[in-house]
Amino acid sequence: MKKLNVSESKETDKLFTTSIDALKNLYSSKIKPLETLTKFGDFYTPTLTDSDIEAKPMVLLIGQYSTGKTTFIQYLCERDVPGQNIGPEPTTDRFNAVMYGNEDRIIPGNTVCVQEDKPFKGLARFGTGFMNKFQCSMCSAPILQSVSFIDTPGVLSGSKQSQRSYDFPAVTSWFAERADMILLLFDAHKLDISDEFKQAIEALKGHDEKIKIVLNKADKVSSQQLLRVYGAMMWSLGKVIKTPEVMRVYLGSFWSGGPLQNPETENLLHAEMVDLIKELLLLPKNAAVRKVNDLVKRARMTKVHALILSHLKNEMPVFGKEKKQAELIANLDREFKKIERIHNLPEGDFPDLDRYRQQLNVQDFSKFPKVNQKMLDQIDEVLSNDFPKLLQRFPLDGSHQPTSYELNPFALDEVDESIRWQLFENVDQNAFLPLFNSLNPINGKVTGADAKVPLSQSGLPSNILAQIWRLSDINKEGKLDFEGFCLAMHLVNVKLKGFELPDQLPQTLIPFSKRSGMSINNNINNSNNNNNNNNNNNYR
Numbered sequence: 001m002k003k004l005n006v007s008e009s010k011e012t013d014k015l016f017t018t019s020i021d022a023l024k025n026l027y028s029s030k031i032k033p034l035e036t037l038t039k040f041g042d043f044y045t046p047t048l049t050d051s052d053i054e055a056k057p058m059v060l061l062i063g064q065y066s067t068g069k070t071t072f073i074q075y076l077c078e079r080d081v082p083g084q085n086i087g088p089e090p091t092t093d094r095f096n097a098v099m100y101g102n103e104d105r106i107i108p109g110n111t112v113c114v115q116e117d118k119p120f121k122g123l124a125r126f127g128t129g130f131m132n133k134f135q136c137s138m139c140s141a142p143i144l145q146s147v148s149f150i151d152t153p154g155v156l157s158g159s160k161q162s163q164r165s166y167d168f169p170a171v172t173s174w175f176a177e178r179a180d181m182i183l184l185l186f187d188a189h190k191l192d193i194s195d196e197f198k199q200a201i202e203a204l205k206g207h208d209e210k211i212k213i214v215l216n217k218a219d220k221v222s223s224q225q226l227l228r229v230y231g232a233m234m235w236s237l238g239k240v241i242k243t244p245e246v247m248r249v250y251l252g253s254f255w256s257g258g259p260l261q262n263p264e265t266e267n268l269l270h271a272e273m274v275d276l277i278k279e280l281l282l283l284p285k286n287a288a289v290r291k292v293n294d295l296v297k298r299a300r301m302t303k304v305h306a307l308i309l310s311h312l313k314n315e316m317p318v319f320g321k322e323k324k325q326a327e328l329i330a331n332l333d334r335e336f337k338k339i340e341r342i343h344n345l346p347e348g349d350f351p352d353l354d355r356y357r358q359q360l361n362v363q364d365f366s367k368f369p370k371v372n373q374k375m376l377d378q379i380d381e382v383l384s385n386d387f388p389k390l391l392q393r394f395p396l397d398g399s400h401q402p403t404s405y406e407l408n409p410f411a412l413d414e415v416d417e418s419i420r421w422q423l424f425e426n427v428d429q430n431a432f433l434p435l436f437n438s439l440n441p442i443n444g445k446v447t448g449a450d451a452k453v454p455l456s457q458s459g460l461p462s463n464i465l466a467q468i469w470r471l472s473d474i475n476k477e478g479k480l481d482f483e484g485f486c487l488a489m490h491l492v493n494v495k496l497k498g499f500e501l502p503d504q505l506p507q508t509l510i511p512f513s514k515r516s517g518m519s520i521n522n523n524i525n526n527s528n529n530n531n532n533n534n535n536n537n538n539y540r
């Protein structure tokens with residue numbers, strides 16, 4: 001594993017901060033003026049605020065009711081999140097932004113939408129019907145320092161879905177535009193893709209590249225059923241999501257309710273779950289590049305929008321304005337083609353015809369602004385010069401930015417708080433194999449007496465080593481298998497770096513083979529009950 005170069009890590013962090021600053025400047029000086037002039041917000045989405053651009057990466061979860069969206073968030077947070085309801089019936093009746101905060105609290109929708117430091121001001125346009133169904137849950141779960149989650153109400157079937165007091169697809173589309181990743185959750189045990197759910201997926205149009213599929217509760221079916229369910233799901237989705245790329249599907253069972261139930265698929269599901277968690281952890285590093293891409297998209301749309309308005313204004317006669325306006329709206333597709341040809345614009349930068357028509361219906365074309373060449377030049381400048389320069393700062397060779405942890409799992413002083421969220425699977429286990437084998441394990445396990453020598457060589461005091469033993473002997477057997485031994489050695493290194501050891505093992509540090517068998521509560525109970533003393537004695 002490559003050794004971390006401290007200055008390189010600090011440079012990378014600095015690079016991301018300065019890039020976000022540069023983005024804010026470019027947006028407000030070169031894109032926003034044309035957006036304001038052409039009332040871009042009335043046709044698309046409101047102008048962005050600084051907090052929109054600075055916001056932590058957002059993960060949007062969408063699925064029919066009871067597919068496990070809320071449980072998924074709870075699993076990743078390793079704790080109960082305030083304001084979350086879990087149950088077999090439709091439980092989440094509101095959009096819930098789960099974000100980091102020092103103390104647990106729930107902020108109601110009306111308040112969170114006026115807070116300057118939250119990226120939700122644009123939601124105010126969905127009215128009080130929506131505000132009453134929106135809230136922000138703040139809690140101190142470590143993963144929330146890297147990403148925020150948007151839990152959504154489960155999509156219902158039939159009239160129940162349309163009875164909502166706000167425009168569900170429009171709100172979903174608003175979040176989709178700002179999200180860094182969209183997770184579509186399906187229940188492998190009860191695959192059901194209703195028409196209403198298909199409509200909700202339609203609202204994600206234009207954001208296909210962010211969509212990942214999670215086939216949840218995949219351990220509840222046999223391998224053969226899983227294959228069938230997978231095929232049926234892809235077939236149905238193929239009709240709704242029209243993307244040339246193959247969608248990434250993660251199979252898994254994201255909850256702390258018990259071990260994976262199908263030994264046949266256990267390894268596969270573990271590997272898939274690890275992959276998804278790794279993807280989530282990479283989001284902050286990729287978010288800055290994504291933000292540049294989003295602003296590129298927005299700048300191109302603004303340019304096309306300005307040219308459409310100017311074209312429609314030029315078409316207006318001195319008399320008979322209303323008739324001409326209606327005619328232009330009816331033949332909007334033809335007008336779009338004309339504009340495309342005259343200005344040599346890509347078809348893909350044009351807006352959705354029906355939605356644009358709806359907005360045009362309430363406008364007076366003669367009041368549209370004429371082309372402001374200076375502002376258009378600024379947009380061209382930002383697209384052809386400023387954004388490419390900004391992107392050159394990032395390594396865009398297809399490889400992701402390795403996290404500090406991937407570069408050196410023991411370099412704890414060189415990484416931020418998210419280190420607590422590292423995965424056991426990322427620990428370089430090969431490095432400990434020779435040492436483990438030299439202890440002559442019996443049935444793949446070593447006793448406290450065996451492990452005492454290598455652990456004591458760390459020079460750590462007995463009480464600390466006893467704590468390390470307690471944390472590493474997850475099954476409370478008085479012995480360590482290879483994974484437990486790696487964990488112990490890893491914790492020794494953590495301590496030697498000057499960090500406090502946790503009272504209980506973070507969920508991420510529990511090897512996957514042992515993880516699914518434990519609930520978080522079990523974990524807490526284990527650390528509190530008398531087992532502690534017994535296990536500590538194994539080491540002494």
Ligand SMILES: Nc1ncnc2c1ncn2[C@@H]1O[C@H](COP(=O)(O)OP(=O)(O)OP(=O)(O)O)[C@@H](O)[C@H]1O
Binds near residue numbers: 093153154
């Ligand atoms: N991986 C899993 N394996 C088994 N059961 C699960 C799993 N995940 C969630 N469940 C159970 O499924 C039910 C629905 O879970 P949850 O409330 O998290 O779903 P949801 O998608 O958020 O639902 P809603 O849209 O109604 O809020 C709960 O009873 C929960 O305990």
